Amino acid sequence: MTILVVAEHENGAVAPATLNTVAAAAKIGGDIHVLVAGQNVGGVAESAAKIAGIAKVLVADNAAYAHALPENVAPLVVELAKGYSHVLAPATTNGKNILPRVAALLDVDQISEIISVESADTFKRPIYAGNAIATVQSSAAVKVITVRTTGFDAVAAEGGSAAVETVAAAHDAGKSAFVGEELAKSDRPELTAAKIVVSGGRGMGNGDNFKHLYALADKLGAAVGASRAAVDAGFVPNDMQVGQTGKIVAPQLYIAVGISGAIQHLAGMKDSKVIVAINKDEEAPIFQVADYGLVADLFEAVPELEKLV
């Protein structure tokens, strides 16, 4: 059994999500190879080779693979996949974009967002916004799987010394082109990898009031998230959204401020170790999942909390 992990990378290095995905691969068992596809990815391949527990790094360095366009990357993965028992990618927007295309080209069903490995062919995954957990068995010759990164502890980024091998294959479908991107800039930890997350909802009132959460987050070394209501109201950008349709987080501590706790929001954070809710409505559903609830006006409680931590 040999497993291919499609690496997520950014700014010339392997992204943390890749380390969680390698951890899932290790639970399946067998040799693990990591594919690094992109343009000018020599540095990424070097950092990938240091990941603990992997046997080989495959590098496909080609202009066609820049920006991970699925029309070009999927045929590459399909060509390589034939020699593997499993193809895994993290359930990031890139992984979700590319892997189903790979699965369909291989004529197999994909298993999305696994949270545990039961055996080499059986996996658990949440459905219905996390209100049910399905155990799914795959009979596919090549099992195509995306991994919910919060379900697996990351493997060490250092300590390995895998061989690096170049893949010559170049697939350029010529059907799509990258035009541009607008990336949000933040000095705070990345939302999905942060140990502490402070999130705000509609109760924040406006975007300016998020400064209270940023101040608290900076004191705690936390990332800042938001509910859909806060994103739709234009308080903060959409990449801060936590929930069924946003990012899935499972930090040590999740502080929900002015968030009612709709099913769709809980889907993105209810696996957090400790949940704190600050809301002035004591009937808010968020209190049903919160370990510590504080019924208070957030504009008084958050600055006070910032002073005391």
Added chain:
Amino acid sequence: MKVLVAVKRVVDYNVKVRVKADNSGVDLANVKMSMNPFCEIAVEEAVRLKEKGVASEIVVVSVGPATAQEQLRTALALGADRAILVEAADELNSLAVAKALKAVVDKEQPQLVVLGKQAIDSDNNQTGQMLAALTGFAQGTFASKVEVAGDKVNVTREIDGGLQTVALNLPAIVTTDLRLNEPRYASLPNIMKAKKKPLETVTPDALGVSLASTNKTLKVEAPAARSAGIKVKSVAELVEKLKNEAKVI
């Protein structure tokens, strides 16, 4: 140009589902069903393209049980011109749905196919990408903005770090994200008119599609319940608990 929109009948997003006692699945008897919220956004986008004069005809399609006709009628009331139901009794996996949609695409030859990014029941987020693979079309997933320009479509996508714009050759597949638009409500006169619009029913067999799947659901369980928490009286007590009891700060 012709736009094809795929819609799915799912449990209403406000319903808190319960797992069946025998762990065979989720109890959907007597539960309110609706059009998947992302599919509503897909229908709305197609209707807006028609209002702008970009789309000439909107065909809405669903792969599912006979009762999915309700959701197709809803789409017709919102502005779709005609509907196709690929009737299949069982709960289908994404690849089977993508294959059925591929057969419809081959027949209808749309220039643009719009789907939701994921269905809120299976949470798969696969069908649009799989349909793109089977048809060989380019894909613009998680779209928050769609602009048709000549023989290309520019799609702004919601990605992990922000937004990305790609240009796709037509025909293309687009899957909708939440912020693409705000779906309209169907008016009563339009609901009445939708009853007269054409709705064709076909079977997967007639389309020559196999619904076989490589995935099998062995069981469905309720997630582990969180133990009940406590309410604290003050910020000071909260900080004390977080430091000394939970030890997370």
